[in-house]
Amino acid sequence: MNFADIFYPENPKMRETLIRKSQEIVELMKNNFRATNQLIDVLKEHLGLRFNPITLNESATVKANCDVLIQRIREIQTRLEKIDKELVEKLEPDLYEKLKTRDLSIPERAKVSEVLRGIQCGFAGLVAPFVVGWLFQNVAILGRITGTCWVIATGLLGGVVFGVLLMGIEMIFQGILGSIERDRLKQALKEYEDALEDFRPASEKYQDSITEVKLTIKRMANMNELS
Incomplete structure (x- = not known):
């Protein structure tokens, strides 16, 4: 404890709380990447x-890292929008609606798959x-994670070097003591x-949703192997 903490006893507690919250943001960012x-x-x-x-x-x-994440997700969204537009043009309306809800029979999946192959040249x-149906259902999740990243990127935290955030709050508030530190800590x-x-x-939903689609794909692949 430094000398100023004697006169401002709330500062150490706020530092500890801020450290925990900064570490949580770090872990969420890592998991989002x-x-x-x-x-x-x-x-x-x-x-x-x-x-x-x-x-x-x-x-x-932190802002630079948020920008990287936001840019990549927006690129995925842009590609999805293009696929969506082409599917609307090439699929019967009822088949398109079934695709969005992932309620397709195997013959219907084969038909949609053929259209997708032509659209994407892949x-x-x-x-x-x-x-694709999962992406349609989860487009709001993609938008929400970019929105929350933008809030962090444009705030006080955005200008902090990510590695410094890992080292702890002392590095950020080094040399700031007493009432000034108290005010800065409260603001942060x-x-x-x-x-x-x-x-x-937003991060937990994003991460859980991607884990879910991976597990479902794995189950579908196993079922296809058994059939």
Whole structure:
């Protein structure tokens, strides 16, 4: 404890709370990068869509890393919008609606898969319509994660180097003591709490949803092998 903490006893507690919240943001960011790369793998394997994987850069700011994540997800959204537009043109309305709800029979999946193959100039098996249907159902999740990342990127946290955030709050508030530190801690703590209120559930939903689609694809592949 430094000397100023004697006169401002709330500072150490706020530091500890801020450290916990900053570490939570770090872990959520790491997991969001990992989940996005898993989604990229699924799109490549089952739809023939190619996106470069993303890498978290601890030497860059939180904003720079958020920008990387936002850009890649928006690229996926843009490609999905193009596929959606072409499917509307090429599929019967009832088949298109079944695709969005993933309620397709095997013959219907084969028909949609053939259309997808023509649209993308790649490849598409019987799992491909399920992946597209999943994307249609989860487009709001993609939008929400980019929105919450943008909030973090444009706030006080955005200008902090990611690696510094890993080291702890002392590095950020080094040399700031007493009432000034108290005010800065209060400001940062309020921002972290507000950011996490949306970022936490959005990240967890995003990650869980991608895990779900991977597990479902695996089950579908096993069923196809047994049939």
